[in-house]
Structures are given as C-alpha cells and as structure tokens.
Amino acid sequence: MEMKSLYLLVPLAPLVGAMIAGLFCRIIPRWVAHTATIAGVAVAFVASCFIFKDVMAGNTFNGPVYQWLTSGDYRFEVGFLIDSLTATMMLVVTSVSLMVHVYTIGYMQEDPGYNRFFSYISLFTFSMLMLVMSNNFMQLFFGWEAVGLVSYLLIGFWYTRPTAIFANMKAFLVNRVGDFGFILGIGLILAWFGSLDYKTVFEAAPQFADKTINIWGAAEWSLMSVTCILLFIGAMGKSAQVPLHVWLPDSMEGPTPISALIHAATMVTAGIFMVARMSPLFELSTTALSFVIVIGAITALFMGFLGIIQNDIKRVVAYSTLSQLGYMTVALGASAYSVAIFHLMTHAFFKALLFLAAGSVIIGMHHDQDIRNMGGLRKYMPVTWITSLIGSLALIGTPLFAGFYSKDMIIEAVKYSTVPGAGFAYFAVLAGVFVTAFYSFRMYFLVFHGEERFGKAHADHGHAAAHDDHAAAHGDDHAHGDGHDAHDDHDEHHHGLAPGQKPHESPWVVTLPLVALAVPSVIIGYIGIGPMLFGDFFKDVIHVDAAAHPAMAVLAEHFHGAGALAMHAFVTLPFWLALAGVVVSWYFYMKRPDIPAAIKARFEWLYTLLDNKYYFDRFNEVFFAGGAKKLGTGLWKGGDVAVIDGVMVNGSAKAVGWIASVVRFFQTGHIYSYAFTMIIGLVVLLTFWVRA
Numbered sequence: 001m002e003m004k005s006l007y008l009l010v011p012l013a014p015l016v017g018a019m020i021a022g023l024f025c026r027i028i029p030r031w032v033a034h035t036a037t038i039a040g041v042a043v044a045f046v047a048s049c050f051i052f053k054d055v056m057a058g059n060t061f062n063g064p065v066y067q068w069l070t071s072g073d074y075r076f077e078v079g080f081l082i083d084s085l086t087a088t089m090m091l092v093v094t095s096v097s098l099m100v101h102v103y104t105i106g107y108m109q110e111d112p113g114y115n116r117f118f119s120y121i122s123l124f125t126f127s128m129l130m131l132v133m134s135n136n137f138m139q140l141f142f143g144w145e146a147v148g149l150v151s152y153l154l155i156g157f158w159y160t161r162p163t164a165i166f167a168n169m170k171a172f173l174v175n176r177v178g179d180f181g182f183i184l185g186i187g188l189i190l191a192w193f194g195s196l197d198y199k200t201v202f203e204a205a206p207q208f209a210d211k212t213i214n215i216w217g218a219a220e221w222s223l224m225s226v227t228c229i230l231l232f233i234g235a236m237g238k239s240a241q242v243p244l245h246v247w248l249p250d251s252m253e254g255p256t257p258i259s260a261l262i263h264a265a266t267m268v269t270a271g272i273f274m275v276a277r278m279s280p281l282f283e284l285s286t287t288a289l290s291f292v293i294v295i296g297a298i299t300a301l302f303m304g305f306l307g308i309i310q311n312d313i314k315r316v317v318a319y320s321t322l323s324q325l326g327y328m329t330v331a332l333g334a335s336a337y338s339v340a341i342f343h344l345m346t347h348a349f350f351k352a353l354l355f356l357a358a359g360s361v362i363i364g365m366h367h368d369q370d371i372r373n374m375g376g377l378r379k380y381m382p383v384t385w386i387t388s389l390i391g392s393l394a395l396i397g398t399p400l401f402a403g404f405y406s407k408d409m410i411i412e413a414v415k416y417s418t419v420p421g422a423g424f425a426y427f428a429v430l431a432g433v434f435v436t437a438f439y440s441f442r443m444y445f446l447v448f449h450g451e452e453r454f455g456k457a458h459a460d461h462g463h464a465a466a467h468d469d470h471a472a473a474h475g476d477d478h479a480h481g482d483g484h485d486a487h488d489d490h491d492e493h494h495h496g497l498a499p500g501q502k503p504h505e506s507p508w509v510v511t512l513p514l515v516a517l518a519v520p521s522v523i524i525g526y527i528g529i530g531p532m533l534f535g536d537f538f539k540d541v542i543h544v545d546a547a548a549h550p551a552m553a554v555l556a557e558h559f560h561g562a563g564a565l566a567m568h569a570f571v572t573l574p575f576w577l578a579l580a581g582v583v584v585s586w587y588f589y590m591k592r593p594d595i596p597a598a599i600k601a602r603f604e605w606l607y608t609l610l611d612n613k614y615y616f617d618r619f620n621e622v623f624f625a626g627g628a629k630k631l632g633t634g635l636w637k638g639g640d641v642a643v644i645d646g647v648m649v650n651g652s653a654k655a656v657g658w659i660a661s662v663v664r665f666f667q668t669g670h671i672y673s674y675a676f677t678m679i680i681g682l683v684v685l686l687t688f689w690v691r692a
Helices: 002-023 030-056 084-107 114-133 137-155 162-193 198-208 223-238 247-253 256-265 267-277 286-308 313-333 337-364 382-396 402-415 422-448 462-466 486-491 508-534 551-558 562-569 573-591 594-602 604-611 613-664 671-691
Strands: 061-071 074-082 212-214 220-222
Touching: 002 030, 002 061, 002 084, 002 114, 030 084, 030 114, 074 084, 074 114, 074 137, 084 114, 084 256, 084 267, 084 337, 084 508, 114 137, 114 256, 114 267, 137 162, 137 223, 137 247, 137 256, 137 267, 162 198, 162 223, 162 247, 198 223, 212 223, 220 223, 223 267, 223 286, 247 256, 247 313, 256 267, 256 313, 256 337, 267 313, 267 337, 286 313, 286 422, 286 604, 286 613, 313 337, 313 402, 313 422, 337 382, 337 402, 337 508, 382 402, 382 422, 382 508, 382 573, 402 422, 402 508, 402 551, 402 562, 402 573, 422 573, 508 551, 508 562, 573 594, 594 604, 604 613
Parallel strands: none
Antiparallel strands: 061 074, 212 220
C-alpha cells in the first residue's frame, strides 16, 4: 500500500507546488513560489529514486488508481504502470526538472512574471509524469494534451511580444495536426480491441497481426500498419519530426529554462517514449517501422544542416535537438527501442546542459544572443565554458562521454537493420555525425574562443545587424515582459554589452545546475549501456521480434563491455567523422573566417534555401494557412453573405415586401372596388367548383 501512495506522490507533489505558485501568484512573495515548486519537484525526484530502486529489486505495478468514467462496456481509468521504462523516464523528468527549477531562480530574477513561470514549469512536470506513468491510452492522451497546453503557455510566456504569440500559436496548431492522427489511432484501438488498457491491448495484438480493414473504396489496409502509423503521427507532432517539426525552432521565443525543459529533456521525447512503449504493436508492422526509420533519417540529417547557418545561440541548440530526435526515431525504426530510450536519457542531460549554458552566456552577454557578437568568453565565464565543452563533447559522440555510447549504438543498430529504408537511414546518421560536430563546435569556438567581439555590436554595425537572423526575434531572451512592448527596450539598447563592458560569470543558482548536469553527461553512458541495452533492464517491457528484426541480437554478440567499446571507437568511421567536423569548424572559424564567407558568396542559393528552412514555413503559410483563409473567405462571402444573409434573411424580408406591394393595389378604401373584387373572387371559386 505504501508504494502505491509513493506512486501518487510523484505526480501530485509538483501539482501542489504549481497550484500554490499559480493560484496565489499575485499575493505571495517570490521566495514562497520558488520554494513550494522546487520542494514539490524535489519530493517527486526523491520518490522516483525510491521507486527506481524498488523496480530494480523486481517489484513492478500495473493497476488502476480510480475509475473515471464507464460507458457501456468501456471503463476509462486513471492508472499507473510502473516498470523499468517508466522508472527511467521518471528519473529523467524529475532530475532535469529539478535542475531547471533551481536555474530559473537566477535566470528569471528580474522578470515580473516570476511566480507565474514557476507555476507553469511545475504544472508541466506534473503533466509529463502523468504521461509516462499511465497504464492506458486515455491517461496517456490526457498527459499528452496537458504538456501541449503548458508548452503553449510557456512559449508565449512573454505575451506582449508578437513573435512569442506567433510561436506559441504555431506550436499549438502543428501539434493539433499530430494529435489528430494520435486520437484516430487510439480510436482504432478502442474500436477493434475493445479496451484502452495497455496490457489487454498488447496481449491481444498478435491475433490482429493479419487483420485488414477498409478505410475507403475496396482497398484492404493492414489494421496494425494503419494504427501504428497514426500513433506515430502523434509522435511526429510532439517529437518534431519532418514535416511537423516547424514549431520547435520558433519555440525558442520562450525563456531559456523552458527551452531546456521542454525542448531538450522531456516534452519532445514523449513521442519517442510512446513508440517504445508501443513496441508490441510496432513489431507487428514492418510498414510502420519503415515509415518511422525514413522520417527519422530525414529529420536527423536535414535538420542538422540548418544548424550550420544559425547565428542565434539558442537556435543552433534547437536544430541540434531536432537532429538528435531524428536519431532516436531512426533507432525506433530499426527496432532498437532500448537504444532510443538510452539516447533519450543521455541526450536529456547533455542537451539540457547545453541549453542552460547558452542561457548563462545570454545572461553574461546582457541578453545578446548573436554568436557573432561573442568570442573569447572562456576567461570571463570559466564554469559556463567548461560545462559547455563537456556538453558539446557528449553531443558529438566523443568516446567515453554519455552521447558516444547511445549514438554509436544507434548507428550500429541501423547498420544491421533489415527494414526497408535502413540503407538510407545508415547514410543519414553517418553524415549527421560530421554535421553535428561541425555546427556544435562552430558555436563553441565562436562563443568561447578567438577574438572578443562584444561591445562592438553597437559601434560597428548598429543593433539591427545583430538580429538579422530572425526579423522580429528581439533577442530571444531579455527578461522584460512587464506589459510594455518589447520594441521599447529593443530601441533603448538593453541588449548586449555596452562598449567597454565585460561579460561576467552567472550567479551560483545558474552555475550549480550546469555542474550537476555535466556529471551525468560524462558518466551515465558508461554506467547505463550494459544493463539497458544488453542486460535484463527492459525485459518484458520492450518487445522485439528477433527473427524479423535482428539488429539488437547482432549488437549483443559484438558487445564486450563499455570500456572495450570506447577503445574500439578510435578505429571506427563515426569517430573520424566527428573529429573531422571539429577540425574543419576550428579551421574555418578560428584560422580562416574568410572561407565560410567565400562559400556563402559562392553558394548563395544554398544559403538562401537553408536560411528559409527549406521553405517549409513558407509552404505552410501559403498552402495551409492561405488555403484555410481562402476557404474561410469563400464560405463567408458565398455562405454567409450570399446564402444566409442574401437568400434566407434578406430574401425572406424582400419576398414579404414584394407580396405586400402587390396586395397594396387592392387596398383602395372604395366600397365599389371591394365589391368588384368579391364578385371576381366568387366567379373564380364557382369556376373551380363547377369543374370539380
């Protein structure tokens, strides 16, 4: 019984914190808001540690907490499924969230919406925990929509800024597209399996493996393929896969702490977690797996290219997140679900570290985010510098760092995968290694090494050039949301260092989370790879049909321990590709900055293509938004104005008016005309009567 109350404590503690900070945000002092929310998340983290230990001892739980609704034979319940996959996700969510909460004290200290912000991030933690702990599709969908709602509130946190409002609307609408597919998939499961409970559905799944359904016409579709692809469309929205990725880079309009929480560690990985949880269903459809691996490969490679030309420090990290989510998706498609979850975990730590380090740089630079105005920050911000370096090394897959183990295993798993599309995916993830190393270290060198370029932004090319990257971005991160328009402080030069001013290291509440996240970024891969990929960690949780999808079985044969894997890495292609990426970026940006400029001039069309993000946004604006607008205008003019107003409302009034005008001729007021009318009427009636 006490374990059950511990399970309840995990999501409810952050919820209570969120309620205290949110409901009383206008009356409580700041220290109460951050103490209540941090305490809530800390309690959830400690409880998660105990639960993890309990799960490792072999105690799992799967059952309802309470019944929400009964409709005919269907029961809609709130229930928990606590196993190794859930326990891992709970630890990742609560630990990263705790670090972000602490960091927020320093980052948001000048912001008038301080209490509101703490309320939101705590509510987000609750939603995410409900999503990962659920044991049925209804609760999964509740958590899914709740994190979407809170991310909408957080991206548009500075609601006086037009770009932030545009970004959160975009995130909300793009996610609705994915969620539409997701709920259709859940509807198919309820219709065919008669249950929304994971266990029931997974046990019944094999008998539906060959079932076909008619969607339209006479064509027969595989039930499993349709269901899995629809569920994956939900994952494409949440986990930002092409073409539903367009919301994620724009979501950098929100404050940096949420970039770390939502767009690195937790929300965007919900889709990856969901597909891994649904492994018993996906294993029954090669078509769905093939779809997954190709979408993931396109995202991994092509979103990496976009990172190369970004000048906003947060956008570089955002495109890197897109690319890494592509890697995780590729692993799912290769049936290496455990590797995808392993990369999800390692990535959560080093990417949250990189985002928070970027935020620390932004604080040091007085809210200038343009990496062209930085340089040489190493000596002014030593803690931020060393933690950023650790995060970057983990990201590019340096042997012995966390990212190396998970990334290397993804590449190997794809190599041995037999799913259609695996060949293209293998090329994409290999090429992605070089691209990732190149843009990560381009950012690292431009920010921390080389000549100091700050203070010049005002003098040299005015303030406009510092932000030509995103017409209205106004420095994604100044902490001025106090009701007046962002344009005001933009013009007053609140961004960037004034001439002669030097950057400074951030306060301890900012640097402590950086150090705390740097530790797992180094060691967690070494510790986790054995049990998570080749041990019994995910036994009975993740199901792989080894005969049809042999990738993991082949990897297990080749695995001889974490140390041996790291030693062997120095002779493998991914290592040399990563090294080449670092060396090329060092040469281009430290030694010969004229080369990138020359390449840009020579390949202007390519730069324009990348700068416009392959015109995805343009297409959406013209085709979907423009199409919807045209449809709306057509319905308004054709339906509202012409039919409803024109025919029904005004038409009926006109008809009455016309009849009245005709009848008016007979209303003369003379008795002989009435007598004449009566006689005529009588003649007409008699004529009809005689005929009859």
